[in-house]
Each structure stands twice: as C-alpha cells, then as structure tokens.
Amino acid sequence: xxxxxxxxxxxxxxxxxxxxxxxxxxxxxxxxxxxxxxxxxxxxxxxxxxxxxxxxxxxxxxxxxxxxxxxxxxxxxxxxxxxxxxxxxxxxxxxxxxxxxxxxxxxxxxxxxxxxxxxxxxxxxxxxxxxxxxxxxxxxxxxxxxxxxxxxxxxxxxxxxxxxxxxxxxxxxxxxxxxxxxxxxxxxxxxxxxxxxxxxxxxxxxxxxxxxxxxxxxxxxxxxxxxxxxxxxxxxxxxxxxxxxxxxxxxxxxxxxxxxxxxxxxxxxxxxxxxxxxxxxxxxxxxxxxxx
Amino acid sequence: xxxxxxxxxxxxxxxxxxxxxxxxxxxxxxxxxxxxxxxxxxxxxxxxxxxxxxxxxxxxxxxxxxxxxxxxxxxxxxxxxxxxxxxxxxxxxxxxxxxxxxxxxxxxxxxxxxxxxxxxxxxxxxxxxxxxxxxxxxxxxxxxxxxxxxxxxxxxxxxxxxxxxxxxxxxxxxxxxxxxxxx
Numbered sequence: 001x002x003x004x005x006x007x008x009x010x011x012x013x014x015x016x017x018x019x020x021x022x023x024x025x026x027x028x029x030x031x032x033x034x035x036x037x038x039x040x041x042x043x044x045x046x047x048x049x050x051x052x053x054x055x056x057x058x059x060x061x062x063x064x065x066x067x068x069x070x071x072x073x074x075x076x077x078x079x080x081x082x083x084x085x086x087x088x089x090x091x092x093x094x095x096x097x098x099x100x101x102x103x104x105x106x107x108x109x110x111x112x113x114x115x116x117x118x119x120x121x122x123x124x125x126x127x128x129x130x131x132x133x134x135x136x137x138x139x140x141x142x143x144x145x146x147x148x149x150x151x152x153x154x155x156x157x158x159x160x161x162x163x164x165x166x167x168x169x170x171x172x173x174x175x176x177x178x179x180x181x182x183x184x185x186x187x188x189x190x191x192x193x194x195x196x197x198x199x200x201x202x203x204x205x206x207x208x209x210x211x212x213x214x215x216x217x218x219x220x221x222x223x224x225x226x227x228x229x230x231x232x233x234x235x236x237x238x239x240x241x242x243x244x245x246x247x248x249x250x251x252x253x254x255x256x257x258x259x260x261x262x263x264x265x266x267x268x269x270x271x272x273x274x275x276x277x278x279x280x281x282x283x284x285x286x287x288x289x290x291x292x
Numbered sequence: 293x294x295x296x297x298x299x300x301x302x303x304x305x306x307x308x309x310x311x312x313x314x315x316x317x318x319x320x321x322x323x324x325x326x327x328x329x330x331x332x333x334x335x336x337x338x339x340x341x342x343x344x345x346x347x348x349x350x351x352x353x354x355x356x357x358x359x360x361x362x363x364x365x366x367x368x369x370x371x372x373x374x375x376x377x378x379x380x381x382x383x384x385x386x387x388x389x390x391x392x393x394x395x396x397x398x399x400x401x402x403x404x405x406x407x408x409x410x411x412x413x414x415x416x417x418x419x420x421x422x423x424x425x426x427x428x429x430x431x432x433x434x435x436x437x438x439x440x441x442x443x444x445x446x447x448x449x450x451x452x453x454x455x456x457x458x459x460x461x462x463x464x465x466x467x468x469x470x471x472x473x474x475x
Contacts, residue, residue: 021331027432028421030335031440037328038368041303047328055330059348060322067355068315 012036012043021050105170109178109200168211168223172264175204205256206230208263215270303367311358318355325371326351332372336379346382350375369442376441380451423473431466438463 012020012033019025020033037043048056179200206226213222301309301317303324309317326347333343353374361370427435437448438459445463449456 017331021334023335026421026425027427027436028424031424031436034332034335034440037332038372039366041300041324044324044328044368047331048323050331051327055344056326059326059330059344060319063322063348063351063355064315064319066352067318 010036011040012046014046014049017043017047017050105174106178106181109174109203110182168207168214171207172204172211172267175200175207176260179204201253201256201260202230205259205263208260208267212263212266212270215267304361304363307354307358307361307367310355311361318351321354322351325368328368329371329375333375333379336376337383342379342382346375346378349378353378373442376443377447380443380447384450419474420470423470426473427466427469431462431469434459434462435466 016025016029016033020030025033037047182200209229210222210226213225216222217225301320303321306317306321306324310321329347329350330343333346334340337343337346350371354371357374361367424432424435433452434448437443437451438445441448441451443451445456445459448459452459454462
C-alpha cells in the first residue's frame with residue numbers, strides 16, 4: 001500500500017491515490033493520504049493524474065481570467081473619483097464582460113416602467129399591483145446579474161461585498177440610470193408624459209433607502225424594513241375606490257426623489273460600513289487588484 | 293522568478309509572489325494544488341459542481357489573501373483551511389451563512405500542522421491504523437473535523453450539526469480510546 005523513496009520517507013503511490021479518490025480506502029488510509037498531500041509536493045504532482053485535465057484547464061482559465069484584470073475603464077475611473085471604493089467600482093462598472101447584464105437590466109427596468117404606466121391606467125390596477133410594482137425592477141436586475149448571465153458571478157460570490165448588498169448597489173445604479181433615461185425621453189417626447197419616469201422613482205427611492213439602511217443593519221432586514229414601510233404607506237394613502245395613491249402623484253414623486261438623494265448621501269457618508277461585513281475581516285482588495 | 297530556471301520554487305516562494313500580484317506564480321500555485329484540492333473536496337461532497345465552485349472560490353481567496361499566510365506550516369494545509377470553511381459555509385445554506393461567516397471571520401486560519409496531523413502524515417503503525425478504523429463513525433467524524441481539517445470546536449460543531457460540548461467530549465473519548473488501544 002505504500003512505498004519509500006531513497007531517503008526512506010513515506011509516499012503515496014498512484015494506486016493508493018486512485019483508491020483514495022474512489023473512496024476505497026479505510027479511515028486511517030484516507031487520513032494518511034490527506035495529511036500527506038498537504039505537505040508533499042511529489043505526491044501532489046502524482047495527484048494530477050486523478051483529475052480530468054479538461055476540468056483542471058477550465059477552472060484554471062476562469063481563475064486566471066479573474067485575477068488578470070484588464071485596466072480600468074472610464075466608468076470605473078469616474079466611479080472611483082466619485083468616492084466609490086475601487087473594488088466596488090470594478091463590480092459596478094460596465095466592463096466588457098458585464099455589458100450584457102447591464103443592458104439587460106436597463107432594458108428590463110425601462111420595459112417595466114412602460115408596462116406599469118400602461119397597466120395603471122387600465123382596470124387591472126390594484127393595491128396588490130402597487131405593492132409589488134417597485135420590487136419588479138429589482139427582480140429583473142437580480143436575474144440580469146444572476147449565475148447564468150453574469151460572467152463575474154463567481155467573483156461576486158467571493159467578493160467581500162455579500163450578495164444582497166451587491167444586488168442593492170447594482171439596482172441603485174441601474175435604476176438611477178434608467179430614471180434619467182426615462183426622464184430624458186419624457187422631455188424629448190412630451191406626448192409620452194412623465195408616466196414611465198414616475199414609476200421608477202419609487203423603486204429608486206426604496207432601493208436607495210434599503211442601501212442606506214444596510215449600512216447599519218443586515219441587508220436582508222434593511223430590504224424587509226423598506227418593503228414594510230412601503231406597504232404601510234400605500235395602505236394609509238390609497239383612497240378607495242380608486243387604487244391610486246398620493247405616492248404616485250407629483251408630491252409623492254418629489255418625496256421619492258428627495259428620499260433617493262438623502263439616502264444616496266447617507267450611503268456615500270457611511271460607505272465604509274457597507275463594504276465591511278461585520279466580523280468578516282478580509283481586506284477587500286481582490287477585485288481591484290491591478291497588474292503592475 | 294528565480295535565477296535558476298531548473299529550480300522549482302517552493303510553495304512559500306510562490307505564495308510570496310502571488311501576494312505581490314504575480315499572475316504567473318498564481319498559475320503555478322494552481323497547477324500544484326488544484327488537483328489534490330479537487331480530489332479532497334470530492335471526498336466531502338458528492339456534488340462535483342460544488343467542489344469546482346469551492347475550489348475556485350478558494351483560489352480567489354488565496355490570490356487576495358496570500359500576504360496573510362504566516363509562513364508556519366504547509367501552504368497546502370493553509371489552502372485546505374480556506375477550502376473546508378468555504379465548503380462548510382456553502383453547505384450550511386444561505387440562512388446560516390452570515391452568522392457563520394461572522395464567526396469564522398474572527399478566527400485566523402491556522403496554518404501550523406498539529407502534532408497529530410504530523411503523526412498522521414507519516415502513519416505507519418499497523419496498530420494505529422487498526423485502532424483508528426475501529427473508532428465509531430461519530431468519533432471518527434469528530435477527529436476528522438478537529439484534527440485533519442483543523443477546525444475549531446465551534447466550527448466542527450457547525451459542520452457536524454452537534455453541540456460544541458459534544459464535540460469536545462467526543463474528541464476526548466476518541467483520544468482516550470486510541471490511547472487505550474495502543475497501550
């Protein structure tokens with residue numbers, strides 16, 4: 001089961017290693033191999049024969065690509081100049097790899113805004129629809145940056161920003177851009193009206209609020225608190241029989257724009273709290289590491 | 293990297309280069325350590341995709357945290373310390389993840405091999421092998437988590453889904469049983 005080299009040291013031969021991989025060793029044998037492999041370079045080289053080379057190459061290519069980051073783009077430099085931490089900027093910026101997700105997210109958000117403006121005029125507009133309306137763009141953004149689409153998904157997983165914070169950050173940037181786009185479209189085409197932009201402001205306000213809250217409490221709880229406040233506000237302000245609310249009128253829009261600005265200020269001031277997960281003491285340097 | 297191209301750089305040298313942001317050294321480190329890591333992860337999970345994902349995350353952490361290796365013990369043991377905690381995290385599910393990450397984040401990853409681990413690495417004694425194999429699966433699991441994987445009592449408790457106190461008593465029982473068998 002084992003052989004000794006010239007110096008008399010113990011080494012695992014190929015047969016033992018294969019038996020280990022296939023789970024054919026008893027406990028003591030398994031433990032011996034595992035403890036030995038962590039410290040013996042010669043046996044580690046032998047272990048290479050145990051793994052499918054294609055699988056090793058695939059993983060290697062992904063990793064090298066992840067660490068071999070391209071130079072920073074314009075968007076990223078702008079974000080960094082605006083005070084966003086460099087690794088956050090990298091995750092947010094529309095690097096070539098992320099452009100697809102970004103476009104998809106903006107398109108989904110704008111499509112939602114048009115749909116919402118249309119539905120709200122029809123007979124289908126209900127309190128329930130109003131409740132979930134601001135959450136729909138979030139879902140679209142989550143899907144756009146999901147595992148199947150976003151090539152940096154794995155990096156996002158390993159990044160010090162945990163996934164909910166990242167989702168909120170991305171949502172805030174996507175919604176901010178979309179709202180500006182919708183507003184610009186409304187200006188250019190007066191007949192379009194303010195409907196589309198008006199549907200995005202509550203989303204933007206709520207997302208920014210969640211993000212601001214996430215600097216003090218767990219992100220998931222922050223989202224819950226914001227969602228609860230939103231539903232409560234709706235229930236209080238919706239005047240039957242019409243399922244409309246002051247929240248969607250001009251006063252509400254102004255309030256949401258102010259809220260978004262305030263929350264953005266809070267996030268900017270407290271961004272240090274957003275980026276360091278409590279107790280998770282890794283120095284967030286990976287994503288922004290540059291080649292020398 | 294080295295003046296002599298024939299000389300294979302040691303793990304510690306590779307890690308030092310990685311901490312300087314050298315992607316080539318990172319690639320070499322991957323070539324050395326990815327195979328055994330993948331095989332060993334597959335001993336802990338039947339899900340190959342999960343094993344791949346954990347290995348990938350582990351190497352990303354290595355890339356990011358290479359400078360934090362204290363130079364004591366084997367680099368391989370340090371890498372495994374990262375991987376087993378990532379795996380633990382993934383298996384505990386999203387709900388417990390934040391809590392566990394907080395817990396693990398406060399603890400440094402031990403990079404010095406314990407005396408028991410070193411003994412295991414050169415295990416030859418037939419009696420020891422027999423004694424180990426005769427331990428009940430519960431005691432073996434505790435020994436594997438605390439000795440071989442280098443987990444703390446609390447981490448082992450989280451992994452095995454038993455109270456920390458039980459981990460302690462089982463580890464003591466396992467050691468007592470081994471001593472008794474070898475006496």
